[in-house]
Amino acid sequence: MERKIEFERKMERNVGHYVKKVVKVIVMVILAIAFFLLANYVLMRLWNWLMPEIFGLGTITYWQALGIFIIAKLLFGFGGGGKKGGGPRHKRSFNASNRCGTMRKDFKEWQHYDQFWKEEGQQAFKSYVERIKNENHDTE
Known part of the structure; x- marks a missing residue:
């Protein structure tokens, strides 16, 4: 009987641990989506503030800004840290x-x-x- 109780406690801890991990992953996904949408909104506002005045271009909608954002990501990469010039091989040589x-x-x-x-x-x-x-x- 004691082994059964110990086993149940261990299973509860494991389940609790996995539930916390799943919740963290879900929160991170939601934050990533919110950040993406916010970045798109900022792009739209900056475009509408600067481009018409500087280059005489028209204003854009949120969805057009999303398209520009996606095109820019496709053309210039998805940012953050790649191994261009600074990977472990570079550290090893210096x-x-x-x-x-x-x-x-x-x-x-x-x-x-x-x-x-x-x-x-x-x-x-x-x-x-x-x-x-x-x-x-x-x-x-």
Whole structure:
């Protein structure tokens, strides 16, 4: 009897998990459709606001804007992230071994900057500033 209750609880959790996933998918589909329709509306408003004034074209309806939107997507792609120029192959080719060795060397030398500044740099800078002040004072 105890195994049966445990099995039922496990099944309830599994069903609850799948129901949540299905609800999330449905919400995402609805949001995607709403975003698509909103983007189409924005396209129509922008066209009707800009094109007649700039190029002397007529205004368009919502459905004409939808057609323009679809044609633009077909001609220029469906956006977002393709692998043109930047896929994993590109990342693999740009690693530490391919970088300029002198840049790495120069960067490693900067680890000593704080120590230099404490020992010599601060005093050297102060003497430089005093020298500049004296030179400017003499010329004025």
